[in-house]
Amino acid sequence: MKKRLALSLLAVLMLFITAVQLPSADHLKEPQGEVPPASIRMMYRDAACIALATCMRMAPKDGDKTISRFAIDETLAGDLDVGAVVNVEADAVPGEQYLLYLKPFDTSELTEDTILAPVYDSLLISVNQGTVSFKGDTCTLDSVRDDIEKQKAVLSVPSKKFYYNDFNSLIESCDAVLICRVLSVSEPTTTVCRSTGNGESTVNTLEQVFVRARVENPLFSGFKSGNKIDIVIEPHDVKPVINATDLTQKKVNTPPESTPTVGKVYIFFLVKSDDAKNNRFFTVNPYEGYVLLIGDSIIHPYYNNAFQQINDLGRFSELLKKALDEQA
DSSP states (O other), X not given: OHHHHHHHHHHHHHHHHHHHHSOOHHHHSOOOOOOOOHHXXXXXXXXXXXXXXXXXXXXXXXXXXXXXEEEEEEEEXXXXXXXXXXXXXXXXXXXXXXXXXXXXXXXXXXXXXXXEOBSSTBOOEEEEXXXXXXXTEEEEHHHHHHHHHHHHTSEEOOSOEEEOSSHHHHHHHOSEEEEEEEEEEOOOEEEEEEEEETTEEEEEEEEEEEEEEEEEEEEESSOOTTOEEEEEXXXXXXXXXXXXXXXXXXXXXSOXXXXXXXXXXXXXEEEEOSOTTSOEEEESOTTTSEEEEEXXXXXXXXXXXXXXXXXXXXXXXHHHHHHHHHHO
Protein backbone atom coordinates (compact mmCIF):
# COMPACT_ATOMS: atom_id res chain seq x y z
CA MET A 1 0.00 0.00 0.00
CA LYS A 2 2.79 2.41 0.95
CA LYS A 3 4.69 1.49 -2.23
CA ARG A 4 1.62 2.17 -4.39
CA LEU A 5 1.06 5.54 -2.63
CA ALA A 6 4.71 6.51 -3.12
CA LEU A 7 4.52 5.71 -6.85
CA SER A 8 1.37 7.80 -7.16
CA LEU A 9 3.02 10.76 -5.44
CA LEU A 10 6.09 10.39 -7.69
CA ALA A 11 3.90 10.42 -10.82
CA VAL A 12 2.14 13.60 -9.66
CA LEU A 13 5.50 15.22 -8.92
CA MET A 14 6.86 14.35 -12.39
CA LEU A 15 3.79 15.83 -14.05
CA PHE A 16 4.26 19.03 -12.02
CA ILE A 17 7.93 19.31 -12.98
CA THR A 18 7.13 18.72 -16.66
CA ALA A 19 4.40 21.36 -16.58
CA VAL A 20 6.81 23.89 -15.08
CA GLN A 21 9.68 23.15 -17.48
CA LEU A 22 7.80 22.97 -20.79
CA PRO A 23 6.92 26.37 -22.30
CA SER A 24 3.39 26.99 -23.46
CA ALA A 25 2.59 27.01 -27.16
CA ASP A 26 2.59 30.82 -27.13
CA HIS A 27 6.19 30.90 -25.93
CA LEU A 28 7.43 28.42 -28.51
CA LYS A 29 7.11 31.03 -31.26
CA GLU A 30 10.03 33.37 -31.97
CA PRO A 31 9.04 36.99 -31.32
CA GLN A 32 8.45 38.76 -34.63
CA GLY A 33 9.36 42.43 -34.95
CA GLU A 34 6.75 44.66 -36.52
CA VAL A 35 7.43 45.75 -40.10
CA PRO A 36 6.03 49.12 -41.23
CA PRO A 37 3.56 49.06 -44.15
CA ALA A 38 5.02 49.12 -47.66
CA SER A 39 3.50 52.57 -48.26
CA ILE A 40 5.92 53.92 -45.63
CA ARG A 41 8.94 51.67 -46.23
CA MET A 42 9.12 52.46 -49.96
CA MET A 43 9.61 56.19 -49.33
CA TYR A 44 13.04 55.50 -47.79
CA ARG A 45 14.75 55.12 -51.18
CA ASP A 46 13.53 58.44 -52.56
CA ALA A 47 14.12 60.53 -49.43
CA ALA A 48 17.24 62.65 -48.93
CA CYS A 49 16.32 63.16 -45.30
CA ILE A 50 13.92 61.50 -42.84
CA ALA A 51 13.08 63.44 -39.69
CA LEU A 52 10.61 63.52 -36.83
CA ALA A 53 9.36 67.10 -36.56
CA THR A 54 6.70 69.21 -34.85
CA CYS A 55 4.68 71.75 -36.80
CA MET A 56 5.23 75.21 -35.30
CA ARG A 57 2.86 77.19 -37.46
CA MET A 58 1.58 77.71 -40.95
CA ALA A 59 3.91 79.92 -42.94
CA PRO A 60 2.72 82.45 -45.54
CA LYS A 61 1.61 80.82 -48.78
CA ASP A 62 4.03 80.78 -51.70
CA GLY A 63 1.67 81.30 -54.61
CA ASP A 64 -0.65 78.29 -54.60
CA LYS A 65 1.59 76.32 -52.22
CA THR A 66 0.69 75.78 -48.57
CA ILE A 67 3.81 76.02 -46.41
CA SER A 68 4.20 74.74 -42.84
CA ARG A 69 7.12 75.51 -40.54
CA PHE A 70 8.63 72.62 -38.55
CA ALA A 71 11.14 72.19 -35.74
CA ILE A 72 13.26 69.04 -36.15
CA ASP A 73 12.90 66.74 -33.11
CA GLU A 74 14.95 63.78 -34.36
CA THR A 75 16.83 62.98 -37.57
CA LEU A 76 16.42 59.32 -38.59
CA ALA A 77 18.44 59.63 -41.82
CA GLY A 78 20.15 62.51 -43.60
CA ASP A 79 21.82 65.72 -42.45
CA LEU A 80 19.23 67.97 -40.82
CA ASP A 81 20.28 69.07 -37.34
CA VAL A 82 18.02 68.52 -34.34
CA GLY A 83 16.48 71.86 -33.44
CA ALA A 84 16.69 73.20 -36.99
CA VAL A 85 13.63 75.02 -38.31
CA VAL A 86 12.54 74.23 -41.87
CA ASN A 87 9.71 75.18 -44.20
CA VAL A 88 7.92 72.29 -45.89
CA GLU A 89 5.42 72.42 -48.72
CA ALA A 90 2.53 70.75 -46.88
CA ASP A 91 -0.63 71.47 -44.91
CA ALA A 92 0.13 70.54 -41.28
CA VAL A 93 -1.59 71.19 -37.95
CA PRO A 94 0.38 73.39 -35.51
CA GLY A 95 1.47 71.45 -32.43
CA GLU A 96 1.15 68.07 -34.16
CA GLN A 97 4.15 65.79 -34.82
CA TYR A 98 4.98 64.30 -38.22
CA LEU A 99 7.50 62.09 -39.99
CA LEU A 100 9.03 64.06 -42.85
CA TYR A 101 10.37 62.11 -45.84
CA LEU A 102 11.97 64.93 -47.82
CA LYS A 103 13.15 65.17 -51.42
CA PRO A 104 16.84 65.89 -52.14
CA PHE A 105 18.05 69.40 -51.26
CA ASP A 106 21.40 71.14 -50.85
CA THR A 107 22.12 71.39 -47.11
CA SER A 108 24.93 73.88 -47.77
CA GLU A 109 22.40 76.33 -49.23
CA LEU A 110 19.67 75.81 -46.62
CA THR A 111 18.31 79.13 -45.30
CA GLU A 112 15.28 80.18 -43.26
CA ASP A 113 13.47 80.88 -46.54
CA THR A 114 14.23 77.52 -48.21
CA ILE A 115 11.11 75.49 -48.96
CA LEU A 116 11.53 71.71 -48.82
CA ALA A 117 9.14 69.17 -50.35
CA PRO A 118 7.97 65.71 -49.19
CA VAL A 119 8.83 62.81 -51.50
CA TYR A 120 5.11 62.45 -52.15
CA ASP A 121 3.82 65.95 -52.91
CA SER A 122 2.18 67.59 -49.91
CA LEU A 123 1.61 64.26 -48.11
CA LEU A 124 2.69 64.05 -44.46
CA ILE A 125 2.92 61.11 -42.08
CA SER A 126 1.18 61.77 -38.79
CA VAL A 127 2.70 60.66 -35.46
CA ASN A 128 0.63 60.52 -32.29
CA GLN A 129 2.01 59.09 -29.03
CA GLY A 130 4.37 56.72 -30.85
CA THR A 131 1.84 55.57 -33.46
CA VAL A 132 2.52 56.38 -37.11
CA SER A 133 -0.44 56.84 -39.50
CA PHE A 134 -0.29 57.23 -43.27
CA LYS A 135 -2.93 56.64 -45.96
CA GLY A 136 -4.96 54.32 -43.73
CA ASP A 137 -1.94 52.31 -42.52
CA THR A 138 -0.58 52.40 -38.97
CA CYS A 139 2.50 51.09 -37.16
CA THR A 140 4.71 52.04 -34.24
CA LEU A 141 7.35 54.74 -34.52
CA ASP A 142 9.93 52.28 -33.13
CA SER A 143 9.23 49.87 -36.01
CA VAL A 144 9.93 52.69 -38.48
CA ARG A 145 13.19 53.51 -36.69
CA ASP A 146 14.26 49.83 -36.80
CA ASP A 147 13.35 49.48 -40.47
CA ILE A 148 15.30 52.61 -41.41
CA GLU A 149 18.40 51.24 -39.67
CA LYS A 150 18.03 47.96 -41.59
CA GLN A 151 17.67 49.79 -44.90
CA LYS A 152 20.72 51.94 -44.12
CA ALA A 153 22.79 48.75 -43.92
CA VAL A 154 22.03 47.97 -47.60
CA LEU A 155 24.54 49.68 -49.91
CA SER A 156 22.93 51.31 -52.95
CA VAL A 157 25.32 50.67 -55.86
CA PRO A 158 25.33 51.72 -59.55
CA SER A 159 23.42 49.20 -61.66
CA LYS A 160 26.00 49.30 -64.49
CA LYS A 161 29.60 50.38 -64.89
CA PHE A 162 31.01 51.56 -68.21
CA TYR A 163 34.56 51.62 -69.56
CA TYR A 164 35.55 54.77 -71.48
CA ASN A 165 38.03 54.80 -74.35
CA ASP A 166 38.70 58.55 -74.31
CA PHE A 167 39.35 61.21 -71.69
CA ASN A 168 36.34 63.44 -72.47
CA SER A 169 33.86 60.56 -72.13
CA LEU A 170 35.43 59.57 -68.82
CA ILE A 171 35.12 63.11 -67.44
CA GLU A 172 31.55 63.50 -68.71
CA SER A 173 30.51 60.37 -66.81
CA CYS A 174 31.85 61.61 -63.46
CA ASP A 175 30.07 63.48 -60.68
CA ALA A 176 33.40 64.40 -59.10
CA VAL A 177 37.10 64.39 -59.98
CA LEU A 178 39.32 64.80 -56.92
CA ILE A 179 42.96 64.65 -55.93
CA CYS A 180 42.92 62.82 -52.58
CA ARG A 181 45.33 61.39 -50.06
CA VAL A 182 44.20 57.95 -48.91
CA LEU A 183 43.66 57.63 -45.15
CA SER A 184 42.38 54.06 -44.87
CA VAL A 185 41.51 51.07 -47.05
CA SER A 186 39.39 48.10 -45.97
CA GLU A 187 39.87 44.51 -47.00
CA PRO A 188 37.27 43.29 -49.54
CA THR A 189 34.14 43.26 -47.43
CA THR A 190 31.04 41.17 -48.10
CA THR A 191 28.20 43.68 -48.32
CA VAL A 192 24.46 43.54 -49.02
CA CYS A 193 23.97 45.74 -52.10
CA ARG A 194 20.93 47.06 -53.94
CA SER A 195 21.00 48.21 -57.55
CA THR A 196 18.15 49.73 -59.51
CA GLY A 197 17.85 49.56 -63.26
CA ASN A 198 15.03 49.45 -65.82
CA GLY A 199 12.57 50.21 -63.05
CA GLU A 200 13.54 47.09 -61.07
CA SER A 201 15.47 46.78 -57.83
CA THR A 202 17.73 43.81 -57.12
CA VAL A 203 19.61 42.85 -53.94
CA ASN A 204 22.87 40.88 -53.98
CA THR A 205 25.72 40.11 -51.64
CA LEU A 206 28.93 41.49 -53.19
CA GLU A 207 32.46 42.25 -52.06
CA GLN A 208 33.33 45.93 -51.77
CA VAL A 209 36.44 47.85 -50.72
CA PHE A 210 35.83 50.96 -48.61
CA VAL A 211 38.30 53.84 -48.84
CA ARG A 212 38.49 56.91 -46.61
CA ALA A 213 40.38 59.82 -48.17
CA ARG A 214 41.16 63.49 -47.61
CA VAL A 215 40.60 65.93 -50.47
CA GLU A 216 43.82 67.71 -51.46
CA ASN A 217 42.40 69.42 -54.57
CA PRO A 218 38.67 69.23 -55.41
CA LEU A 219 39.19 69.90 -59.17
CA PHE A 220 35.46 69.72 -59.91
CA SER A 221 32.97 68.70 -57.23
CA GLY A 222 31.15 70.15 -54.24
CA PHE A 223 34.09 69.42 -51.95
CA LYS A 224 36.72 71.69 -50.43
CA SER A 225 40.36 70.93 -49.68
CA GLY A 226 40.57 69.13 -46.36
CA ASN A 227 37.13 67.50 -46.61
CA LYS A 228 36.96 63.76 -45.91
CA ILE A 229 35.26 61.48 -48.42
CA ASP A 230 34.06 57.85 -48.40
CA ILE A 231 34.81 55.98 -51.63
CA VAL A 232 33.59 52.50 -52.58
CA ILE A 233 35.60 50.37 -55.00
CA GLU A 234 34.04 47.30 -56.57
CA PRO A 235 36.73 44.71 -57.37
CA HIS A 236 37.01 44.03 -61.12
CA ASP A 237 35.47 40.56 -60.81
CA VAL A 238 32.33 41.65 -58.92
CA LYS A 239 30.28 42.81 -61.93
CA PRO A 240 30.98 42.97 -65.66
CA VAL A 241 32.17 46.33 -67.00
CA ILE A 242 30.52 47.44 -70.25
CA ASN A 243 32.54 49.15 -72.98
CA ALA A 244 30.74 52.46 -73.58
CA THR A 245 31.78 52.51 -77.25
CA ASP A 246 30.24 49.24 -78.46
CA LEU A 247 28.36 48.04 -75.33
CA THR A 248 30.34 44.79 -75.20
CA GLN A 249 31.77 43.41 -71.99
CA LYS A 250 35.20 44.83 -71.22
CA LYS A 251 37.76 42.23 -70.20
CA VAL A 252 41.36 42.87 -69.19
CA ASN A 253 43.87 40.01 -69.27
CA THR A 254 45.78 41.42 -66.33
CA PRO A 255 43.49 42.36 -63.42
CA PRO A 256 43.56 45.92 -62.15
CA GLU A 257 46.33 47.03 -59.82
CA SER A 258 45.92 46.48 -56.13
CA THR A 259 43.66 48.83 -54.23
CA PRO A 260 44.98 52.30 -53.30
CA THR A 261 47.77 52.48 -50.72
CA VAL A 262 47.31 54.36 -47.46
CA GLY A 263 49.29 57.61 -47.45
CA LYS A 264 49.60 57.91 -51.24
CA VAL A 265 47.89 60.49 -53.45
CA TYR A 266 45.54 59.61 -56.32
CA ILE A 267 43.27 61.30 -58.80
CA PHE A 268 39.84 59.70 -58.29
CA PHE A 269 37.08 59.59 -60.91
CA LEU A 270 33.81 59.16 -59.05
CA VAL A 271 30.05 58.80 -59.41
CA LYS A 272 27.64 59.70 -56.62
CA SER A 273 25.53 57.13 -54.86
CA ASP A 274 21.90 57.37 -55.98
CA ASP A 275 20.94 57.27 -52.30
CA ALA A 276 20.84 60.97 -51.38
CA LYS A 277 20.94 60.15 -47.66
CA ASN A 278 24.63 59.26 -47.70
CA ASN A 279 27.75 60.89 -49.07
CA ARG A 280 29.36 57.80 -50.54
CA PHE A 281 30.97 57.91 -53.95
CA PHE A 282 31.87 55.01 -56.25
CA THR A 283 34.79 54.77 -58.65
CA VAL A 284 33.51 55.11 -62.20
CA ASN A 285 34.72 51.56 -62.89
CA PRO A 286 37.45 49.23 -61.55
CA TYR A 287 39.87 50.07 -64.40
CA GLU A 288 39.66 53.87 -64.62
CA GLY A 289 38.50 54.83 -61.13
CA TYR A 290 41.84 56.27 -59.99
CA VAL A 291 45.41 56.95 -61.09
CA LEU A 292 48.47 57.33 -58.86
CA LEU A 293 50.01 60.79 -58.56
CA ILE A 294 53.70 61.09 -57.58
CA GLY A 295 54.71 64.73 -57.57
CA ASP A 296 53.56 65.93 -61.00
CA SER A 297 53.84 62.48 -62.57
CA ILE A 298 50.75 60.37 -63.27
CA ILE A 299 51.16 56.59 -63.11
CA HIS A 300 48.44 54.64 -64.89
CA PRO A 301 48.06 51.03 -66.09
CA TYR A 302 48.29 50.13 -69.76
CA TYR A 303 44.58 49.28 -70.01
CA ASN A 304 43.46 52.80 -69.04
CA ASN A 305 42.87 54.09 -72.58
CA ALA A 306 41.53 57.44 -71.38
CA PHE A 307 45.03 58.26 -70.04
CA GLN A 308 47.18 56.95 -72.88
CA GLN A 309 48.57 60.41 -73.71
CA ILE A 310 48.51 61.80 -70.17
CA ASN A 311 51.60 61.31 -68.02
CA ASP A 312 51.87 64.51 -65.98
CA LEU A 313 49.64 66.85 -63.99
CA GLY A 314 50.11 69.77 -66.38
CA ARG A 315 48.77 67.87 -69.37
CA PHE A 316 45.95 66.43 -67.25
CA SER A 317 44.89 69.92 -66.04
CA GLU A 318 44.90 71.24 -69.60
CA LEU A 319 42.68 68.41 -70.90
CA LEU A 320 40.38 68.57 -67.86
CA LYS A 321 39.73 72.29 -68.40
CA LYS A 322 39.06 71.68 -72.09
CA ALA A 323 36.64 68.81 -71.33
CA LEU A 324 34.72 70.89 -68.76
CA ASP A 325 34.51 73.86 -71.13
CA GLU A 326 33.01 71.62 -73.82
CA GLN A 327 30.41 70.30 -71.38
CA ALA A 328 29.43 73.78 -70.14
